[in-house]
Amino acid sequence: MSTAYDPDNIFAKILRGEIPAHKVYEDDDTLxxxxVMPQAEGHTLVIPKTPSRGLLDADPAVLARLIAVAQRVGRAVKTAFEADGLTVFQYNEPAGGQTVFHLHVHLVPRREGVSLTRHEGGMADNAVLADHAERIRKALKEA
Structure with a gap:
């Protein structure tokens, strides 16, 4: 199994604008x-623009910028969905649960007593995702 970065992964294609995404935040370093297969309403991904397969091969400076944005966006996600908490996932390599081999952090708003759905549970409705993205962008502006 190759552990090299694949520039044709779906997140690299999103970064190049080849595949659409419901963006909530973007700066020079992150998106x-x-x-699209949320485990809860508001499930958001944060990725670096620098090619990194995962946590273990990423430049520490890239990680620092990524986690700072994940914190900022995570606060907005929690606010936008009036969540009781926030689950943060980050997977590395197939045995660690990673399926897209571009470093990414999952931010999942949580409510007490509500279980997550399966990540492979199917694509969410585009209109719903657009609404969720707008809610998070609004919370970011108000922060």
Missing amino acids: AFMD
């Missing part, structure tokens, strides 16, 4: 957008 945050809605997960």
